[in-house]
Amino acid sequence: MSNKIFAAVTIAVALVLAAVTQLIPNEYFFSAAYTVLLFVILATAWNILGGYTGYVNFGSAAFFAIGAYTTVFLYNAFKAPLAVGIVAGTLVAGLAGLGLGYLTLRLRGVFFAIASLALAVVLYIFVVNWDYVGGARGAYVIQPREIPFGLPRYIHLIYAVQLVMAAFALVVARAIEKSTLGRGLAAIRDDELAAECSGVPTLKLKIFSTMASCALMGMAGTTFPYYLSYIEPSSAFSLSYAVNSIAMPLIGGMMSWMGPLIGAVLLGSVQQLVQVTVSSAWNLLIVGVLLVLFVTLAPNGIMGWVDAWRRRKGR
């Protein structure tokens, strides 16, 4: 399927789903689905750099927070609507990704991972000391009273927006994966030196990959202040976003765009379910056990396991 057709089908499916699910009378569905979709975007975004290119980014929460705090800034400055926040947050996070790329992509392996984590700490301290966006006290973003499209509650709107954004993230991820660019990134992942020797413009590709990945992470964060109405640095920079955005592609499979989607839907839904059934203490245990199981039994994730099964069947 060509990228254009895939994009048209995915966005159309997202729009239809967003419209049809509005009929669900239970508001809990929208809150839970919003969180799962947030993880779909984060996991897909992380996978562009971590899965396709092989550069492990521990700073996902920082880019997520950049998106969130751009929304807060625009809200405080101009009472800017959500759409403006989404566009601006994505661009600002993309620019921050460009900066990260220039500063750190000469580092490889664990050194890049540590640098990305350090960036998250630097941004955290910056936000804590920036009073205009609430600083350490946090900031309030009040949901508007007028909700477009005649939707009953604001959560219905941000769920629908999140659904379309998740579809957009998948389209971008697939387009990168199936393009020459994707093959270049795969070459970098497999052997960067060999790729360089073969004429792959590694630095350019890595910078593009970092920008795209970070921009999508920022996009995921732009609706977050509206979802919570209150945001403060420790929750915006929470380690759980970084951990989940790594764990989800690992469990789903890092080689294709479907892996993070499957991982995020599976793990995100399990987490939502466990939270209101068993106990939250089990939540982290489940993530940990699943990670250990997949890393040892199916290192290429669910998609890798399915591919291997298909190959065996085909023989």
Next chain:
Amino acid sequence: MLGNSVLSTLRRVPGALFIGLALTGAALAQQPLKIGFGMSLTGPLAGNGKAALIAMEIWRDDVNAKGGILGRKVEFVYYDDQTSPATVPSIYTKLLDVDKVDLVVSGYGTNVIAPAMPIVMQRNLTFMTLFGLNVNSKFNYDRYFQIMPAGPNPAVGWSQGFFDAAMSMNPKPKTVALVGADAEYPAMALEGAREHAKKTGLKIVYDKTYPPNTVDYSPIVRAIQAANPEVVFVASYPPDSAGMVRAANEVGLKTRIFGGGLVGPQFAALKTQLGPLLNGVVNYEFYVPDVGSRFPFLEQFLAKYQARAVVEKVDPLGFYLPPYAYAMMQVLEQAITATKGLDQAKLAEYIHTNTFDTYVGKVGFAKNGEWAAPRVMMTQYHGITGNDVEQFKKPGRLTVLSPKEYRTGDLKAPYHENKK
């Protein structure tokens, strides 16, 4: 024959209808009154969350032992919010849409109260909340109520007693140092302290914050000492409270009054950990045994709480949060009983227009849902020997300096000469 039979049946209909309706009414009355909330049972605030939950469960059991509210037994539906704001919207929508609870109350702290606000506001629910810091200043919701006794302006009310005590010294102090962590509560407390400094004419000679994960506090205390302030106001969370008190002792901080907004010494863990290092420190409390006679019912509550706290390994004293968690539920109980139902508008109106007799005393609410007047007790530690928790269960280790009606003694200054 047939006519008689029909007539006889018809005669029985009203009676049957009456009995049926009565039975339905009785069945409804016997349906439990479900109260839903999220509570921090894991994560950084789990210790406080569990303590609050115990207090609320004691209230539930007490109420049910008396026959419930309006003849309905009280039942809790709660989920662990992991001390994470991100979990709150889904928890509250589940409580309201799936579990169909009759009422919701908040979990512990600003972080988890604020994300629940849009949901309760959309449904026009009356919302009793537990220890949020001025959350309603942005929402201006007229059905919001908060049980922490910081008064209508929490930032100012929080440190009022400390600055009153400081200004009661003779001669009056002229300089103040303000220090706190880069976090939500210290930022608010420092903001209030700056207002007090301005109002009282104190010159601020040091005003800095530090990252919450600071390990060594000695350089901070040395920098404060270098500014030579007469008053040192500290706003900190438990780990840094311990760090600041230890550093003040190690460095030998010389100042006339020290403390004010240290979170942590209210709990047994820090009281016993710091022990004699707390002597001379002036700090806020919400209850101390020295004023126990003013709260006649609190002793029996604390006996129940402390027995459970030991088993569940939470704060064994329970002076800080649990009495207020219990009181929050008492306010709700009295409002439901008085309005004879769960009409949210009537409940809110009743809470706004009445005062409530609770285990923490009379409680009345201001227009913004905070306590009508602040009642933060400013106390001074003295005579602490060793690290035994039992000494804190009895009166005699803390002098209440303010408010006036709870005063048990005078401030002993300077700080460095009262470390015994």
